[in-house]
Amino acid sequence: MLFGLAIIRAKQHENQIIKGRNLTMAILQIGAGGVGWVIAHKAAQNNDVLGDITIASRTVSKCESIIESIKKMENMKDPSKKLEARAVNADDVDALVALIKEVQPDLVINAGPPWVNMTIMEACYQAKVSYLDTSVAVDLCSEGQQVPQAYDWQWGYREKFKEAGITGILGAGFDPGVVSVFAAYAVKHLFDEIDTIDVMDVNAGDHGKKFATNFDPETNMLEIQGDSFYWEEGEWKQVPCHTRMMEFDFPLVGSHKVYSMAHDEVRSMKEFIPAKRIEFWMGFGDRYLNYFNCMRDIGLLSPDPVTLQDGTVVEPLKVLKALLPDPTSLAPGYTGKTCIGTWVQGKKDGKERSVFIYNNADHQVAYKDVEHQAISYTTGVPAITAALQYFRGKWAEAGVYNMEQLDPDPFLETMPEIGLDWHVQELEVGQPAINILK
Amino acid sequence: MLFGLAIIRAKQHENQIIKGRNLTMAILQIGAGGVGWVIAHKAAQNNDVLGDITIASRTVSKCESIIESIKKMENMKDPSKKLEARAVNADDVDALVALIKEVQPDLVINAGPPWVNMTIMEACYQAKVSYLDTSVAVDLCSEGQQVPQAYDWQWGYREKFKEAGITGILGAGFDPGVVSVFAAYAVKHLFDEIDTIDVMDVNAGDHGKKFATNFDPETNMLEIQGDSFYWEEGEWKQVPCHTRMMEFDFPLVGSHKVYSMAHDEVRSMKEFIPAKRIEFWMGFGDRYLNYFNCMRDIGLLSPDPVTLQDGTVVEPLKVLKALLPDPTSLAPGYTGKTCIGTWVQGKKDGKERSVFIYNNADHQVAYKDVEHQAISYTTGVPAITAALQYFRGKWAEAGVYNMEQLDPDPFLETMPEIGLDWHVQELEVGQPAINILK
Numbered sequence: 001m002l003f004g005l006a007i008i009r010a011k012q013h014e015n016q017i018i019k020g021r022n023l024t025m026a027i028l029q030i031g032a033g034g035v036g037w038v039i040a041h042k043a044a045q046n047n048d049v050l051g052d053i054t055i056a057s058r059t060v061s062k063c064e065s066i067i068e069s070i071k072k073m074e075n076m077k078d079p080s081k082k083l084e085a086r087a088v089n090a091d092d093v094d095a096l097v098a099l100i101k102e103v104q105p106d107l108v109i110n111a112g113p114p115w116v117n118m119t120i121m122e123a124c125y126q127a128k129v130s131y132l133d134t135s136v137a138v139d140l141c142s143e144g145q146q147v148p149q150a151y152d153w154q155w156g157y158r159e160k161f162k163e164a165g166i167t168g169i170l171g172a173g174f175d176p177g178v179v180s181v182f183a184a185y186a187v188k189h190l191f192d193e194i195d196t197i198d199v200m201d202v203n204a205g206d207h208g209k210k211f212a213t214n215f216d217p218e219t220n221m222l223e224i225q226g227d228s229f230y231w232e233e234g235e236w237k238q239v240p241c242h243t244r245m246m247e248f249d250f251p252l253v254g255s256h257k258v259y260s261m262a263h264d265e266v267r268s269m270k271e272f273i274p275a276k277r278i279e280f281w282m283g284f285g286d287r288y289l290n291y292f293n294c295m296r297d298i299g300l301l302s303p304d305p306v307t308l309q310d311g312t313v314v315e316p317l318k319v320l321k322a323l324l325p326d327p328t329s330l331a332p333g334y335t336g337k338t339c340i341g342t343w344v345q346g347k348k349d350g351k352e353r354s355v356f357i358y359n360n361a362d363h364q365v366a367y368k369d370v371e372h373q374a375i376s377y378t379t380g381v382p383a384i385t386a387a388l389q390y391f392r393g394k395w396a397e398a399g400v401y402n403m404e405q406l407d408p409d410p411f412l413e414t415m416p417e418i419g420l421d422w423h424v425q426e427l428e429v430g431q432p433a434i435n436i437l438k
Numbered sequence: 439m440l441f442g443l444a445i446i447r448a449k450q451h452e453n454q455i456i457k458g459r460n461l462t463m464a465i466l467q468i469g470a471g472g473v474g475w476v477i478a479h480k481a482a483q484n485n486d487v488l489g490d491i492t493i494a495s496r497t498v499s500k501c502e503s504i505i506e507s508i509k510k511m512e513n514m515k516d517p518s519k520k521l522e523a524r525a526v527n528a529d530d531v532d533a534l535v536a537l538i539k540e541v542q543p544d545l546v547i548n549a550g551p552p553w554v555n556m557t558i559m560e561a562c563y564q565a566k567v568s569y570l571d572t573s574v575a576v577d578l579c580s581e582g583q584q585v586p587q588a589y590d591w592q593w594g595y596r597e598k599f600k601e602a603g604i605t606g607i608l609g610a611g612f613d614p615g616v617v618s619v620f621a622a623y624a625v626k627h628l629f630d631e632i633d634t635i636d637v638m639d640v641n642a643g644d645h646g647k648k649f650a651t652n653f654d655p656e657t658n659m660l661e662i663q664g665d666s667f668y669w670e671e672g673e674w675k676q677v678p679c680h681t682r683m684m685e686f687d688f689p690l691v692g693s694h695k696v697y698s699m700a701h702d703e704v705r706s707m708k709e710f711i712p713a714k715r716i717e718f719w720m721g722f723g724d725r726y727l728n729y730f731n732c733m734r735d736i737g738l739l740s741p742d743p744v745t746l747q748d749g750t751v752v753e754p755l756k757v758l759k760a761l762l763p764d765p766t767s768l769a770p771g772y773t774g775k776t777c778i779g780t781w782v783q784g785k786k787d788g789k790e791r792s793v794f795i796y797n798n799a800d801h802q803v804a805y806k807d808v809e810h811q812a813i814s815y816t817t818g819v820p821a822i823t824a825a826l827q828y829f830r831g832k833w834a835e836a837g838v839y840n841m842e843q844l845d846p847d848p849f850l851e852t853m854p855e856i857g858l859d860w861h862v863q864e865l866e867v868g869q870p871a872i873n874i875l876k
Contacts, residue, residue: 210735294732297648299761306760313752319757322744323737 001255025051025391026082028103028129030090031111032066034215034327034372035134036172037394039111040066041370042418044076044083046384049391054103055207059395060087069371090116096123096261105129107390109383110409113219115139121157121168130166130390134173134383138262139227148236150267158400172386174359174380174420175201176265176339180403182342182357182422183273188408190424194275195346198432199265199270200356202283203375205363206334209325211291215374217321220303226291228362230259230279242289245435246281250339251425252360256283257326258342265403270402276348295320305436313345331373335361338374345429353429359420369419382417388414394404403417445683462490462519463829466541466567468528468558469549470495470504472653472765473572473611474582476818477549480856481809482514482820484563487829490520492779495550498525507809510738528554534561538802543567545599545828547821549655553577559606568604568828572611572821574702576603579664586667587676588705589840596838606838610824611817612778612858613639613718614703614832618841619849620780620795620819620860621711626846628793628862632713632784636793636870637703639811640721642691642773649729655759660738666698668717669708680727681846684719684870688777688861690798694721698872710842713784733758769811772801776812783867792865797858807857819857826852 011320027050029039036055043053055063062084076083092265100123103379110120110133117137124131137154137240138145154170161168171177179199203214204359213220215370227238244260263280264431270278295301295425341358359378366377385405389395394410403411412422464490468478474747475491481491501523508514513762526537528550538561548558548571555575561810563870566800567790575592576583585604590606599606617637625632665676682698701718708716722730733739738754745751781794797816804815820868825839827833832848850860 211732214623290728291732291736294649294729295736298733298758299730300738305759308756309758310756312750312752313751314746314757318746318748318755319744319752320736323744323754367604395531 018135023050024081026103026105027051027053027107027387028100028105028111029053029055029111030057030088030116031113032062032097033113034285034376035112036111036364037046037066037069037307037328037372037378038370039072039370039383040377041073041075042162042380042384043109043387044070046388047076047081048078048417049388051085051106054082054084054086056086056088057101058089060085060088072232073371075344075370080270089214091119091125093119096120100124100127100129107132107387109294109387110134110379110381113216115166118153121154123166124166124168125157125160127276127366128164129167130396131161132169132172132383132387132390134379135171135176136267139222140262141222146226146229146381147262149268150264151271155191155376155400159371162399167297167390169263169386169395169406170392170400171268171400172383172403174382175263175385176268177379177382177403178359178415178420178422179340180265180269180408181408182364183269183344184404184406185412186275186342186355188345190330191344191346191353193347194273194344196277196344196431197273197275198343199232199263200248200251201260201278201281201338201340201341202248202250202256202258203338204250204256204283205334205374207330207334207339207373209289211332212325212330213327213397214330214373215327217324217327218317221317221320222303224261224282225296225301226262228262228280229266229358230277231266231275232277242284243437245437246432248281248343251358251423253339253357257286258283268302268404272402281363305335310339311366313339328372331367334367334373336360338378340378343427345431354429354431356427357414357422357427358425359422361420378420382415385411385415385418388418403410439784442601444622446587446751447648460868462836464520464541464543465485465489465491465545465547465825466538466543467491467493467547467549468526468534468553468554470497470500471549471551472814473817473821474549474809475504475507475766476804476814477821478507478807479511479513480818480822481547481825482508484856485514485519486516487826488665488822489544490522492520492522492543494526494537495522496525498523498868499855506770511809512592513808520669529557531557531561535564538562538565538567545570545687545716547825548572549818549821551654559592562604562606563598563602566602566604568606568834569611570607570821570825570828572817573609574705575621576689576701577660579700580661583701584664584667585702585705586610589709592675593838600837603836605828605834605836607824607828607833608838608840609702609706610841611822612820613763614635614706614796615824615841616853616858616860617778617780618703619844621782621848622842622844623795623846623850624780624782624793626713629784629786629791630712630784632782634783634869635707635711635713635717635777636781637718638686638688638696638781638796639719640686640688640691640694640827641776642721642770643695643776643812645772647768649726650768651765652700652811653765655762655765656741657677657753658848659733659758660741662698662720662722663734663739663771666700666713666718667704669704669713680722683873683875686719686870689794689861691753691775691777691798694723695724701819706840706842710840711800711873721863744747744765753793766810767844769801769805769809772811773806775800776816778816781865783869790867791866794865795860796863799858816858820853823849823853823856826856
């Protein structure tokens with residue numbers, strides 16, 4: 001495993017001075033959805049380090065709403081720093097380059113949907129500014145964009161970023177993100193040899209709606225209907241969604257059914273951590289799955305256009321998106337907790353060991369801090385935790401890095417201060433009882 | 439109860455001769471959906487009485503497909519009679535009047551959706567031609583269009599039809615339709631006093647799809663999500679859909695859960711047959727209701743427009759319609775039977791009596807006869823059975839009539855010849871065990 005070398009930020013400061021700017025740091029955030037909401041609040045709470053903040057989105061009013069919330073909540077640590085909104089089309093590389101040149105940030109934080117990763121990375125490369133995102137640049141359920149190919153396009157920028165002297169930090173949310181840092185921590189401190197890695201994710205919260213998704217319904221529904229891919233005995237295994245299930249007893253939130261699912265970090269863990277099996281598991285309640293199956297059976301989860309009797313052409317999934325509650329609207333009434341973690345089994349000092357490294361996040365605590373729910377909170381807090389490592393020169397080497405590649409210690413030391421604590425639980429040794437469903 | 443007086447058809451023949459036509463009879467059918475398909479086949483099988491057949495629809499190709507099927511199945515009893523297709527907009531009274539004047543039918547059979555009843559009745563009145571339909575001119579689930587108001591608009595034509603010397607026969611399908619004839623038969627032959635009337639309808643067939651509707655999804659989904667209305671102790675009772683349930687042991691198809699539902703004939707029975715309780719019950723499998731509830735919960739059953747992210751405005755129910763299989767497409771693979779009947783309880787010769795008068799229809803038998811499934815078949819066969827009563831002068835009095843008002847005997851004598859038999863089953867006396875669900 002390769003851990004990033006700490007490069008002194010002074011080098012970059014020099015650059016700024018050469019460019020004729022003063023020493024005030026700055027970030028440019030692109031994206032103003034739920035995750036963007038939390039990232040902006042957390043950036044503001046840490047603007048003594050991150051500096052001026054510019055939030056850009058296709059819909060500038062969404063940026064303005066976030067700024068309004070930050071000001072209302074008095075979440076700007078240093079109120080003298082700038083906090084501004086801009087409109088930008090994240091599909092347009094030239095527009096992005098122009099905006100980056102205008103804002104002159106030290107880091108671009110991509111808080112948009114994963115399909116804008118490539119344009120933003122290219123713009124960062126052209127403008128010579130470092131880059132950070134929270135999920136992978138493929139949709140994980142279309143042919144050629146699945147887990148075994150995840151990160152291929154973004155890893156194509158490794159040499160370019162190195163040569164440009166800029167840093168790219170990929171997948172810096174919770175999962176992907178912190179769960180990989182947990183795995184790196186296990187490798188560094190807890191194990192001599194890794195046998196299996198199971199990423200476990202359950203939201204035991206209640207939003208009070210009959211059915212709703214916690215983030216963009218379109219992304220969510222595409223993600224969970226794709227085949228699952230897991231890495232086992234040196235090869236990729238592909239299975240239909242919701243056909244591998246186990247029950248897992250999560251700290252604080254109890255036992256939940258979790259299902260094997262396609263997720264970004266299985267690819268990057270496989271790349272950087274040798275293990276016999278690596279798999280991602282997400283909790284779905286029976287009620288949720290019933291809605292999901294009904295919607296899938298009638299064709300409502302399809303992105304393929306259908307023609308209505310009057311000739312109107314629509315994508316069913318976009319109709320569903322219009323019908324479901326805006327995920328942002330769920331936050332005020334959301335109660336309960338999430339639990340996400342990395343279950344690692346292997347050997348230490350010649351003995352079998354089984355460890356669960358995890359966080360519990362509380363929807364109401366998140367809301368009191370940043371006026372949003374815990375799903376977005378668990379993605380936004382790690383992004384700013386990672387950004388701080390970059391600004392402190394801990395994760396600032398030139399090149400493109402996934403979270404497994406970087407030193408977990410400074411990150412895990414910082415994360416609780418930003419809003420998410422973490423724990424290590426020793427479990428009884430033994431492989432999970434996986435149920436194969438038809 | 440008023441039974442229609444037999445008026446000799448010779449009177450009408452005279453009219454035709456005066457108008458300069460020969461004695462060949464003719465019908466004009468408007469509508470070319472599933473029910474129209476069966477009506478046209480059955481009309482062709484009886485064209486020695488009904489004469490020339492013209493099928494008209496907004497989409498003329500649908501009429502042509504029906505004609506092609508009739509010819510392929512060799513279903514024209516007298517191949518020398520005409521069988522033609524026409525295009526017409528059934529919302530346009532002037533266009534309808536023009537078509538009626540061109541075709542010069544003895545009877546217009548409305549096989550369209552219920553919302554064109556009023557324009558077709560008005561056109562028949564203006565053109566002075568008799569009229570027959572198979573369901574009520576309101577949607578049964580919008581304010582002011584529910585069971586207590588059902589037929590009000592159409593009954594407004596009673597005097598006009600009388601004065602014009604033309605006949606209107608309303609609701610001449612199975613339910614509404616035959617179930618009311620069964621009730622009239624019970625009044626005439628089986629009971630001195632009626633206590634309760636429960637119309638029971640179950641489709642125990644299997645179309646092999648995960649979810650599909652047996653007729654137009656839009657009409658179907660609107661119908662079954664409306665409040666149920668039943669008549670009890672001299673007043674209307676209104677309850678949310680699927681909250682009154684009982685189990686009923688149907689002949690041949692066994693025990694099924696049935697739910698109180700809004701249906702046309704509860705209004706007309708209440709008007710013409712004194713009873714303590716009159717109620718309609720439809721069978722829904724748990725699986726069907728689960729799909730229904732999911733779709734309703736996410737808002738997919740709403741006719742109210744929603745705006746997609748790209749600005750497209752769509753009615754969710756019309757999107758569902760585009761997603762679900764075309765009901766016509768289900769027919770070839772449909773297996774199993776329906777059972778629809780009228781369960782009457784009351785007194786005869788001073789003793790309590792409980793009787794179920796019913797039909798079983800078989801999807802495959804229907805398909806072999808007319809290339810369609812039994813749901814459409816049970817609606818189309820009664821329409822032609824009723825048309826034959828009109829042509830034979832049995833149900834031909836001037837005015838507007840529901841099926842309860844007309845003599846059941848000639849109708850029930852004819853119906854088995856047209857394709858649907860019927861039976862009377864004595865049941866144990868006793869009120870049903872109705873479950874109130876929340």
